[in-house]
Amino acid sequence: MRLRFGSAILDTGARVLIPFILIFGLYVLFHGHDSPGGGFQAGVILATAWILLRLVRGNDPGWGPEARGALVMAISGVAIYAGTGFGALAFGGAFLDYAAFPLPLPPAGTRAAATFVVESGVGLAVAGVMLIIYEALIAPES
């Protein structure tokens, strides 16, 4: 029984909203090159989907990352960003020189592809940190 905390109306409302929130988050992530948006905004939007579920269903939402999962998300997001920087160094470019990756693409395309990787890392990190902050805010005082 998951409805003790919220109500049937809230739960149904969240179920309807969350897929759209997630898709919008991914849209903002993919479209960050050409329109306002990018990894940071996408991460916040993705995190709101999970936080909405936590608000409606309380501590046992049944879906979404746990506290430890959020930590792993945040860390791997930053690791993706830093790894891109070190990778560019390893391929002989400057730190974070996205054009240095040997991809079968024109230089602008290589930059765009590597930028997308970095932005995904930013999105993961921001989403993870949002969830960690939420967990910290609702945690009982020790």
Place this chain on the structure above:
Amino acid sequence: MNALPVLIVATPLAAALVPPLLALASVRAAKAWSLAAQALCLALSIAALRAVLAGGPLRHALGGWPAPWGIECVLDAFSAALAVLVAGLAVLTTVYAWDWEDRRGPVREGAFQSLFLLLLAGLLGMLAAGDLFNLYVFLEIASLSSYALVAAGPGREAPLAAFRYLILGGAGATFWVLGLGYLYALTGTLNMADLSSRWPAISASPAAAAGLGLMVAGLALKMPVFPLHGWQPGAYAASPPQLMPFIASAGSKVMAYAIFRLLAGTLGSEGQAGRVLEALAPVGLLSVAAGSMLALTQTDVRRMLAYSSVAQLGLLFVGFSLGGRWAVIGVFWHMLAHAVLKSCLFMAAGSVARRRGSCEIDDFAGLGRTAPLTAFCFASAGLALIGLPPAAGFFGKWYLLRGALDAGAWVSLSVVAASGLMTALYVFRLLERMYLAPPPESKRVEPMGPWGAAPMLALAVAAILLGVFNQPLIAAFIEPARLAATGGRG
């Protein structure tokens, strides 16, 4: 293009990601990882220093975008030497904290190691930043991680002290950005090398003076000097004792570096920059006098050492504003000596705090008999801090005095000379307790393990050896650093 300037920053930044995960499996492994990352950082800094001394400044344009449009990391003899000092102190502090028992649990301990690496990354980033805005970004990385580290202190007063530090530190960072805005509006650039070439055209502008004043005030608050030191004694007394050797010694030197790099290095002491440099002298003199007085009135040894730092950092301002060859050599030497001595003193104070649960002056009674090694290290570093020859602290003051004599600055001369005397008052009070007072009925005396003793002893011995070998060290490191910091002008 040499990658070392960016690697010394990116290595601790990337390494900081791992300890939270590693600590879930084993806290020891997380500590070992952190220590390994810091040792790698130290090795990279030493390699960078060697490269700089052999072939001039190292520059690395991030992403391949050339400065002044892109962001660059730069290391010269001044910043590379400080990077070695900072990374070395981090390694020693982590060794010192190795067998410190923790009751916080693996999640907190992992975050703790992570924050320490972030603090190191922030300080090294400030040294390697080639533009003023990234200096601010790294200043914030260093500050935010030190707020959290202070809040992790063992006592009930730690969160409050961290909160005060957060509010005042936030104000300091805001001052820096605000002042930066003025310089950016006047010159249209943030890159230090570019700013240096555009400065003569606007060096007489009052807006530039306002901007510089704000920036220097922001960093002076973070150093801190009197009267901006309100956050510091509480934060030093409340934060985890095993981290104090690093927090108390490294951060303030990097803040002083940033002030000197901006005013003398980038802007060449010309126009308003020179006037701001001159205005540092009264602040420094006031800081020496007030810091020493306040140190005398303390009963908690960590607070006493904190006020002593306020006084010693005031000497840096005095030297900056004197600005001649010997004054600058004296200041740089004093930065090195004070970092070594303060971390040694805080290691000794930390081991007393660990042994007895508090760090009052009475806790030091009879330490010469109950813990001779700790007492020896404290005494050695304390005497060096006073400035007794041939210890390290003597030569900083000696060269500063010579600089004041060259400049004919009699007030500075007498205050620098008197500062040793005032230091002697509060250090001898403790020496008397340690060696002449009887030990109190022992509460609990656990002998310090080799992990805690080795770095403390190494620093205490270094306090003497640095002084003995000051001339070759000055010729090898300080003189190139001085030429780099003053752009060959001094």
